[in-house]
Amino acid sequence: MNAVLELLLEGEAHEPERLAAILGLELGEVRRQLAELSENGVLLGWRPVLNPEARGDREVRAVIEVKITPERDGGFNRLAERIGRFDEVESCHLMSGGYDLLVFVKGRSLHDVATFVSERLATIEGVVSTATHFLLRSYKEQGYFLGVPEQERRRLQVSP
Helix, strand or coil: CCHHHHHHHCCCCCCHHHHHHHHCCCHHHHHHHHHHHHHCCCCCCCCCCCCHHHHCCCCEEEEEEEEECCECCCECHHHHHHHHCCCCEEEEEECCCCCCEEEEEEECCHHHHHHHHHHHHCCCCCEEEEEEEECCCCCEECCEECCCCHHHCCCCCCCC
16 A cells, blocks of 8 residues: 555645655655646545534434435445535445445434435435434544543553
8 A cells, every 4th residue: 555645545645745754755756656646536525523522512313224216327326425525524424234225324313414304305306215223422532532631542442
C-alpha cells in the first residue's frame, strides 16, 4: 500500500509537510502521491472525526436496514445510488444477510428522521421494507474513542 495513504489511514494529519517529515520523503514526492491518490479516486476527501457530545450536538443519527427489489440490468446499484443522493443519508452500504442496504442517516430530531423514512425512503418504488434503529450514544467513531481520557485509550493488555 502507498506509504502516504497508510499514514493517513492511521489518523495522521494531512498536511504534506508533516507527512513528508514523518515518512522521510521529499515534500514534492508527498504532494505527487496525494495528487495521484486523488486523481485515481482512492482519496475522496478529508473529514475530521468529531465528538458530538463535546460539541453539544443535538443531531439525531439512525441506522436503517432496507430491503429492496433488485432492478433488471441494474441490480441494487441504481436504487442504492438514488437513496445515497438524499441529504439526510451519510452513507449507504450493500449488505449480505436479512436486508440489502444499511443506510446511516442524520436529522435535527427523531421526528425529522422518522418523516424522512416514512415519506421519502419507504415510498421509493423497489423499497420493500425498512427497520430504523436510532443511535443513542457513540463510544467509538472511526477508530477514536469518544469521551475516554487519553491514558485509557491504549489497546487492551494481553494476558498470559
